[in-house]
Amino acid sequence: MNLRAVRAIYAQEMGRFFRTVTQSLVAPVLSTSLYFVVFGAAIGGRIEEVEGVSYGAFIVPGLIMLSVITQGISNASFGIYFPKFVGTIFEVLSAPVSFLEAVLGYVGAAATKSFLIGLIILATSWFFVDLSIAHPVAMLAFLVLTCVSFSLLGFIIGIWAGNFEQLQLVPLLIVTPLVFLGGSFYSVSMLPGIWQTVALFNPVVYLISGFRWSFFGLADVPVGISLLAIAAFTTACLAVVWWIFRTGWRLRR
Template sequence: MNVHAVRSIYLQEMGRFFRTVTQSLIAPVLSTSLYFVVFGAAIGGRIQEVEGVSYGAFIVPGLIMLSVITQGISNASFGIYFPKFIGTIFEVLSAPVSFFEAVLGYVGAAASKSFIIGLIILITSWFFVDIRIAHPMAMLAFLVLTCTSFALLGFIIGIWAGNFEQLQLIPLLVITPLVFLGGSFYSISMLPGIWQTVALFNPVVYLISGFRWSFFGMADVPVAVSLLAVAAFTAICLGVVWWIFHTGWKLRR
């Protein structure tokens, strides 16, 4: 493996993250703090507990997933779209760098950024509510898998997008609604019977459910099913990325 190439791409993308720390780091933390104030105080005053967990603590895994998913997609999509936009992607394609090494550099950086944001939001949550993590290793595993899988999805979106508007189209119209309807701020057991069944068709439900289990030992769906869903989603994204580099779709035009 060309470690030098992977390292160069990775450090370049991480450098952009730290150069725009206000937009990349402070903004998500402030937004999450506002969610705590609005949902934790306003709604938490009406809903004291959910399955034995205080509502303020209950929404923490959902808020982390919301930020990690959106930031992972955003960082990865912009990270690959901008080189396409200015034409420097051809330097990467013509260099002795395999598709795996290029993806490892770009997706690894995007996943690292969203992972850092997720950890900072977790730390921020301790200023608002008392959080105890029942399964810390499982929590880290779910966080890493989610960061990686949605960074891969963002990478695909960045290659597909033909302009900056398309870059935001899928995250705004598809991903964000799925996250909000995926049990970020509630348990799907609180829904009427028919809507519980409908919710199970939302793939984000399995991510949030598994992640919430790592905190409180409670889940809307079996943990094994959540892990299988994350693994399947990651495998599909990897397959699509391989096909893109194998065919040159949207890269050599």
């Protein structure tokens, strides 16, 4: 494996992150803090507990997932789209860099960024609510898997997008609504019977459910199913990325 190429791509992407730290880091933390104020204080004053957990603490895993998913997609999609836009992607394709090495560089950097944002938002939440983590190792595992899987999805979106508008199309119209409807601010068990069944077709439900279990030991679906769901999603994204590099789809045109 060409580790020098992986380090070069990774360092370039991380450098861009730190050059735009206000947009990349401060903005997500501030927006999440507003969610804590609005949902935790305003709505939390009316909903004291959900399944024995204070509402302010209950929404923390959902807020972290919301930020991690959107930031993972955004960072990865822009990271690969911009080289396409300016034409520098052809330097990567003509260099002795394999599909795996390119993915490790671009996706690894995007996943690292979203992971850091997730940890900072977790630290920020302690200023607003009393929070304990029942299964810290499982929490980190779910966080890493989510960062990697949605960075892979963002990588695919960045390759597919033909312009900057398409770059935002899937995150805004599909991913963000799925996250909001995936139990970020409520438990699926609070829904009427038929809507509980409908919610189970939302893949984000399994991510948030497993992540929330790692905090409070509470889950809308079994933890094993949540792990299988995220593993299947990650595998599917890897398969698509492998096919893209094998065929050159949207890369060599």
